[in-house]
Amino acid sequence: MAQTLEFLTRQQATLTSIRGIVHTMKTLSAINASPYEQAAQAIAEYRHTLEQGFAAFAYRTGPLQIAPLQTERAQIRQQLLVVFGSDHGLCGGYNELLAEQVHQYALGLELKHEPVLKHKPQPLTLLCVGAQMNDALQALGLIPKAVLLPPASADGIGRLATELVTRIEAFSQAQGLHSSTVNSTAVGLAFTQRAEHHLRDPHIQALLPLDPSLLARPKRWDSRSLPDYNLPPDTLLSALLRNYLFASIFGAAAEAMVTENAARLALMQQAEQSVDERLEEVKGELNYVRQTDITNELMDVIIGHLE
Template sequence: MAQTLETLSRHSDTLKSIRGIVHTMKTLSAINASPYEHAARSIEAYHQTILQGFAAFAYRTGEIALRRDGALEHLVIVFGSDHGLCGNYNEILADLVKQHCQTQIIGKRCLLCIGAQMNDALDDQGLTPDAVLLPPASADGIGRLAGDIVTRIDRFSQGQPLAHLAVTLAFTQRGEQGLREPVTRRLLPLNPALLQREKYWNSCSLPDYTMPADALLSSLIRSHIFASVFRASAEAMVTENSARLALMQQAEQSVDERIEQVLGELRSVRQTEITNELMDLIIGFEALKKRGKRKGEQAQRT
């Protein structure tokens, strides 16, 4: 069905408005990703310091053999998106969490979900989170979220030994060639490699400490947990904004192509109307010309 010039004009104006919205969302995604990326780099540097602290503690104290009892309690922390416009970001991660729960967890399980939309995605997979937290609205909120999660891990442990507690982080991280990949990372029990003693200490000064060993180790473990949770949250926010940016770029390209198509149709319809008006003028002129000629012939006969 042929569209009128007025209809195509309204359609073009609507598409231009949509393009403006898409461009704004793309710009916001690019701007928002930068602080989260900076936070991820910063916490990674801090985490490396904590890992060096573990190495120094093990060198000074001697290698510590961690208990490898089967974990009795399993906590899975899932970092999702709550802002939309990022495709199947939550659904892909929810599917990975379901596979992890089915293959890696035996016994009691607890799910802590970050993001209401992630909660819906987990519910579609038949998983019901025990608690839902809101994702950070800015890079400053990552620290508050990480502190809240560490507190909840303390409550979840209920004084149990670390060997009886398993904590897994599920989030989406940056992959190779600008891609993103959902991953699961074991946070607890601690990796035995953290407390393995190095044969040689690469420094002129040997490590030492003055505070009680138990208190120092407890502080190192808490800092390790905080840094790991912080980094997972920052990576999740970086990849969420990257996914939204990629989708907005695709949407902007599609809208641009549609605008070009509508403008082409608009030019065609406008040209057709101009042609029709010109034809009406020519036909009218010819009709008047013929009528004037007939009147002239009649006047000559009379």
């Protein structure tokens, strides 16, 4: 009985310690998600401003002649796919779910979210963000060309986005394409985004070639002041394109980090509930053992007194 009491006491202490760790992880996940969510909202506003810039450019210059995506995609020799994963654990099958989606895409299977991307060019070049995502991709036979470190904080998203823009430009130049050609290379972003009912949704977004509607000339300009610019058209378009790439990558990275912390928060909440339930069971067992031990000692005293 003494060993059982000692065992239950140790188990209670262990569960109490685990609950403290789980509660700390849950708190950190909630705290960490907030800056990433604010960054995602801010970059969405900036991206909207860039879209207005493209519209102003097209209204002032005239619509660019961009071939339809299906025709242009047949001329693309390679495609680059940037996969945003996690470098930390305790977030469920976060990396594995997205890796499976990328694997399906690499096999040319029809994707639920991006029908534009279902006819992929060959071969597929992967850039991976996160060591654990790299492991998940390699387990499915996909070998990334490079593995980048995910942002450690919201301030690091800009660093990552700048590096990826540079790598995309290098990829385009390696194919013998001109960086000023907006429809010259194919680039996609694979990341996990938030879905309804606190779920997460693996998502593949087409980044390049640009959607022709982005450079379509508006029928009317909703302002009394018509747009104008002083820079050479090629210089302005190149700057708009580079900033659009940056904003899109920044937004995908921020959304991926928000979803990762949300997944970890949900998992920690489940773990905390499970630990609490087990802790209550152990407390009940401990109280029962203690009461039984006390009762046995009292009975020994009473029987000894009667004798």
